[in-house]
Amino acid sequence: MHVEPTAIPGLLVVQLDVHEDARGWFKENWQRDKMVRLGLPDFGPVQNNMSFNSRRGATRGIHTEPWDKLVSVATGRVFAAWVDMRAGDTFGATHSLELDAGTAVFVPSGVGNSYQTLEDGTVYSYLVNDHWRPGTAYPSLHLADPSAAIPWPIALEDAEVSDKDRANPYLEGVVPMAPKRTLVVGAQGQLGRALAAEFPAAVLVDREELDLTDPDAVAAWPWDEHDIVLNAAAYTAVDEAETPDGRRAAWAANATAPATLARLADQHGFTLVHYSSEYVFDGTLDADGGHTEDEPLSPLGVYAQSKAAGDVAVGTARRHYLVRTSWVIGEGRNFVRAMQRLAADGVSPGVVDDQVGRLTFTGELARATRHLLEAGPAYGTYNVTNGGPPTSWYDVARAVFRLSGHDESDVSPTSTAAYSAGKGLAPRPLGSVLDLSKVRSTGFEPEDAMSALERYLAAQSPQAGTRP
Template sequence: MVEPVATLAVETTPIPGLLVVRLPVHRDERGWFKENWQRAKMVALGLPDFGPVQNNMSFNASRGATRGIHTEPWDKLVSVATGRVFAAWVDMRDGASFGTTYSVEIDESVAVFVPRGVGNSYQALADGTVYSYLVNDHFVAGRTYPALHLADPTAAIPWPIPLDSPDVEISAKDRANPLLPDVTPLAPRRTLITGARGQLGRALARVFPGATLVDLDELDLTDEAALSAWPWEDYGVVLNAAAYTAVDRAEDDGRAAAWAANAAAPAALARIATARGLTLVHYSTDYVFDGSPVPGGHREDEPFAPLGVYGQTKAAGDLAVGTAPRHYVLRTSWVIGEGHNFVRTMARLAADGVDPSVVDDQVGRLTFTPELARATAHLLDTGAPYGTYNVTNSGEPRSWAAYARRVFELTGHDPARVSTVSTAEYGAGKDLSPRPLHSTLALDKLAGTGFVSTDADAALVAYLQG
């Protein structure tokens, strides 16, 4: 028999993530009462905040009814509403723990949290037993998932009532389940990269080599039907590198597109991430600020004050993403990656003998896309607290003109060929969006997670040599 407990307790098991919950049961002459799922208390003791959406029950008329071993791609909290079972689990996830087994007797005082990919089975030890599954995804009839034979010799589950006993009832389907050597392990949830063909998307793809790569033609984030049809159950992380970045056009004929891509799409992803328990990583910009000088640079908690439509749409996207429980907003500036960008333009002008005039009153730091991708992996791998982080390369902030001169110098050209112009002079007579003059972002919060930022000048040298 299960020993009763006076206070709620959570125990680990040999299967990673499989947790036994000891439940206080309050008894009197009428029967008993228990808190079968108590989010605040259980999460405080180490259970994941798994967001259940469906509760299933199975009634077992007679002692000896045996079910399993079934593996589904969702988390669940199992328990009994009445009766008693011997329950057993086998890790069916791809990895070092594949095949690990654990078993325990469950009555009304025990629940077990079963993570995605761990096979679940049980044997009723009393007539009229009701077994409960509280799950965080909706059951879909007709789908098949990995299963294991109840008598698998490798798992060697010690069933209290032998499986060949006449008292044991097993379905024909469960009798046909394969043995462990024939089971295809359940793969981990995947990573999805949106905007995969952009500068940042390509850098992320190199750091997350097994990710699914999509762009607008594969998954339109502004299309509700496309989002609804996507197999989100297969994913655990979304890296949203999709954005509308035509800053000047956003003030005019690109306004609707900017709001759709930078605000509505992140909001839709945030709703999906919340419902599915996904981790959503989103990339923001210094344009959410007005560029007023701030000692040490703009901090993550500085109030938004965008100057133009692009900044307004990005600020709206940041706010939407912040509603997802598991989110990272990586705010950056002056992004340099593959394809057309400021550094490539300056290098080409230098080689072509063109002497450019470059603004010298906008000050910030370059951010090379490998730095953004590296910071993304760091935050995910270390389990850093969710929230907003500034991410740029480090070093002394410079103006665009100073960076232009450095590009000329590093490519073997006279930096004096670069002349300077103010933002106001450069924009005279042009239909341009307002630019923030001070774009430097403080990096203290990111450094507090153990991330060491790469110096922007060193990254610039490596970029031009690559």
């Protein structure tokens, strides 16, 4: 068994193993583990259809359905042709071949397909990943379209073709099928803004446009129009999460909403990218000095517990990337901008020196997201931060003062226990270092955090910062 690409992106020919003897033949028409390992998408089929054709020459198509399918022959022989009906550079591209018991074809959504039987009593099947819905409109193409120039073995005038298929338009009259679009949830936050810049064609929503905790809003949203959903929405008020109202808000945004997206991802077939935090660990670092993706969760406070619950929920989706990060810095309120403002105001802050981790700039998270989606490593959890040696918040504050043209000695060290005394703050993990080996193994090399900090500060003015 092996998989062969074609000139139409995503259209894959599968050469199947057929076992024959005097009784007939047997084949594995869909074998998920084998086929996914060979490069076929794990497209999550939900329906299997059979088409029986009593006479040679029965010709159907060219139809463009909004779902993926795996087409194969049960008995007989079929000449099959495909035309790319998706908007883009390959619109109108064609591919054709003869299907027999040993050949199957994966047809992605938006590629028109047509089949002409070459023997009486031919049966072919197609395994699809969405249910047929009455009233669904999609492009069709005339079987004799001159630009497609499909080499039909049986002339169309001698073939059996329905009146409906004879009335299909030629290519110049076809409206291409629009591509599915990326959806960014939480687009107004620090990370959401970076994702919007990295994915400029994406649909951008915040809670006002789409409240994932509102069943009616979720039911009304056109999820089938998206192939990727980037969930940058989160409740991040760590200390307020310890209050009764904050606890409810944290669990709604950080646990319930991701669970809803995980369910929708499997229902509608999109890839879910969700962003998590090193707070899902208690901060105890092993001898290697970094939390790995498979380390058991051990959250301390309410915020951390709600994020951990979201991680578990997202992990149930078939197509998901859970991006775990730490110490996020972007556009908006954050530690770096606060320190920059304090330096400009002549304030000498005390900053904790026993919490250790790495900064993560939102542009780096967005770049890593694009890398994962384009490189296509195995679905699952990936740690992503900027690179370089771990630092404390005290180290970062001193660097901000220095790079802003102020004396770094104005920053004094303190412990987490001393800083938190009498303030009723939520617990913080002391060890926030994330091991980056897994994401590096995919070909992504994180930029050094201090280099990114220097560039970030150069782009900021002291007046832009606000106290967190």
